[in-house]
Amino acid sequence: MTGSFDLWKLTKGVLFYALVIAIVVIAVFPFYYAILTSFKAGTDLFRINYWPTSFSLANYQSVFSQGAFPRNLLNSVFVASVTVALALFLAVTASFALSRVRFRGRGLLLMTILAVSMFPQIAVLAGLFEVIRFLGIYNTPWALIFAYTIFTLPFTVWVLTTFMRDLPVEIEEAAIVDGATPWVIITQVFMPLMWPALVTTGLLAFIAAWNEFLFALTFTVSNQTRTVPVAIALLSGGSQYEIPWGIIMAASVIVTVPLVALVLIFQRKIVSGLTAGGVKG
Amino acid sequence: MTSEAIGAPTAAAQPRQKSELMQQRVRAARLFLLPMMIALAVVAGWPLARSIYFSFTDATLNDLYGAEWIGFGNYLQIRVLESGRTIYRGVLADPAWWNAVWNTVRFAFWSVLWETILGMIVALVLNAEFKGRGIVRAAILIPWAIPTIVSARMWSWMLNDQFGILNDLGMRLGLLNAPVAWTASPDTAMLAVLVVDIWKTTPFMALLILAGLQMIPKDIYEAAEIDGVHPVKQFFRITLPLVRPALMVAIIFRVLDALRIFDLIYVLTPNSAATKTMSVISQENLFQFNNFAEGSAQSTLLFLLIAIFTILYIWLGKVNFDGGDR
Numbered sequence: 092m093t094g095s096f097d098l099w100k101l102t103k104g105v106l107f108y109a110l111v112i113a114i115v116v117i118a119v120f121p122f123y124y125a126i127l128t129s130f131k132a133g134t135d136l137f138r139i140n141y142w143p144t145s146f147s148l149a150n151y152q153s154v155f156s157q158g159a160f161p162r163n164l165l166n167s168v169f170v171a172s173v174t175v176a177l178a179l180f181l182a183v184t185a186s187f188a189l190s191r192v193r194f195r196g197r198g199l200l201l202m203t204i205l206a207v208s209m210f211p212q213i214a215v216l217a218g219l220f221e222v223i224r225f226l227g228i229y230n231t232p233w234a235l236i237f238a239y240t241i242f243t244l245p246f247t248v249w250v251l252t253t254f255m256r257d258l259p260v261e262i263e264e265a266a267i268v269d270g271a272t273p274w275v276i277i278t279q280v281f282m283p284l285m286w287p288a289l290v291t292t293g294l295l296a297f298i299a300a301w302n303e304f305l306f307a308l309t310f311t312v313s314n315q316t317r318t319v320p321v322a323i324a325l326l327s328g329g330s331q332y333e334i335p336w337g338i339i340m341a342a343s344v345i346v347t348v349p350l351v352a353l354v355l356i357f358q359r360k361i362v363s364g365l366t367a368g369g370v371k372g
Numbered sequence: 373m374t375s376e377a378i379g380a381p382t383a384a385a386q387p388r389q390k391s392e393l394m395q396q397r398v399r400a401a402r403l404f405l406l407p408m409m410i411a412l413a414v415v416a417g418w419p420l421a422r423s424i425y426f427s428f429t430d431a432t433l434n435d436l437y438g439a440e441w442i443g444f445g446n447y448l449q450i451r452v453l454e455s456g457r458t459i460y461r462g463v464l465a466d467p468a469w470w471n472a473v474w475n476t477v478r479f480a481f482w483s484v485l486w487e488t489i490l491g492m493i494v495a496l497v498l499n500a501e502f503k504g505r506g507i508v509r510a511a512i513l514i515p516w517a518i519p520t521i522v523s524a525r526m527w528s529w530m531l532n533d534q535f536g537i538l539n540d541l542g543m544r545l546g547l548l549n550a551p552v553a554w555t556a557s558p559d560t561a562m563l564a565v566l567v568v569d570i571w572k573t574t575p576f577m578a579l580l581i582l583a584g585l586q587m588i589p590k591d592i593y594e595a596a597e598i599d600g601v602h603p604v605k606q607f608f609r610i611t612l613p614l615v616r617p618a619l620m621v622a623i624i625f626r627v628l629d630a631l632r633i634f635d636l637i638y639v640l641t642p643n644s645a646a647t648k649t650m651s652v653i654s655q656e657n658l659f660q661f662n663n664f665a666e667g668s669a670q671s672t673l674l675f676l677l678i679a680i681f682t683i684l685y686i687w688l689g690k691v692n693f694d695g696g697d698r
Contacts, residue, residue: 218419
């Protein structure tokens, strides 16, 4: 009796761990294979291996020596950093107002912000193109910083508002009794408490800006001004049969490794930030 | 404008002082909101209005300001020729557009369906207590963290007809007789796109569902255990109804995302009529084929479709907000 029960339990355990292993392998394998490919050179590339057999840095050398990839990398870092800084700067004061002060139309405003974050980017593409041309920033990183505000700003406002709403009222009341103005409350009282939330939202906004493709494809047209997603998408050889897969994989690994590292380091914070932006919103 | 105080004033001497304070706060709040509202108006409101306006004009890429109002001409034009034949023109009479609509809807339906099922499975696994849970959670974050463009290229290498590892694997396991050109063949292109999208987005779905699962009180399951309720029955009678609000919001969130898909399809299956979606066809018309006005009309139609879903999302989200949050 107990023997058969244990057998059933064992089978269940084995099946469960088989499922767990399947999930991990499926999730990780494509990235593993990209890394594997990026270290293959010459004809090795076209021999299919499941485990590392050779090691060569040739692809990484060509990524950095040919074309404008280093420049594209710098563009991406610059665009994503400035976008995040701008969004956080505008969002901190706005979310204080949205979370700590009652005023008429607050609910409507929150709904509007949420609606903007749902926008299909294509719906504003034509009008944004006109504004960007009008401002004279077409084909510069500023065009992207300008355009990316459409998704980073609503997101940061929303997440910071949910975070600030949960800060205790007592701290603020004490500051008010001491005669602090709202500006002082934000900068001196709330900011020190908000570092974790700022890091999380900043990181998520950074990833979104780093990965963005549609605006970058449309608003930049030269090799020197492109960001890495567009550069990787447009990496191609002379014909369909000369696609430089090794170089593409090397560039992909370079772009992805920092992101994966950041995500794994800030795992818990990112999961809570995602759910704050998604489920609660 | 009137304003309400956070707490109700009690003492007789306090109200005046308190309401002055509140007025000061409301004034500050308005000032604090102004930069954000201006920014959103400039990057979202105005461009959206202009895009919709362009869809009613004959604008071209090189001549935005000389555009003239032509009404619904870009959407549908009906002309009766002298011979009595009726000619329909415009986006709504364009088979390529309806093909893109069909592709978009098909993609959104299948991708979200599979992401929900697989996301639920992964979330249930992560909700269980077992050794190595941290590793699984870290592992599933990797597809999410990889940029879409990079995953599109990674998979197009894996799906390559001659040197792709998936064809090799399929033939070794006896599932395939000959290599398949997954991304190039019209029969399998949509399948390839779906696989990559499901791989990339299931983690997000799983994390949202997991957050919902963790809000379910444990003692409900303990009570069910004592009553001898079968685990499968527990799932359908307890878990599913209780996680439903979070699940619905996650699904609509994903549907909105799937309806506007652009980058994956643009890179994985370029110029394939079998996968071209509304966003792709609109971007091409706007900036590559010099059909600026028609592209605007197409983007406006997509906006309308997504607006309907957004309203649904906010409506359902609010239900969840009142019920589940605090």
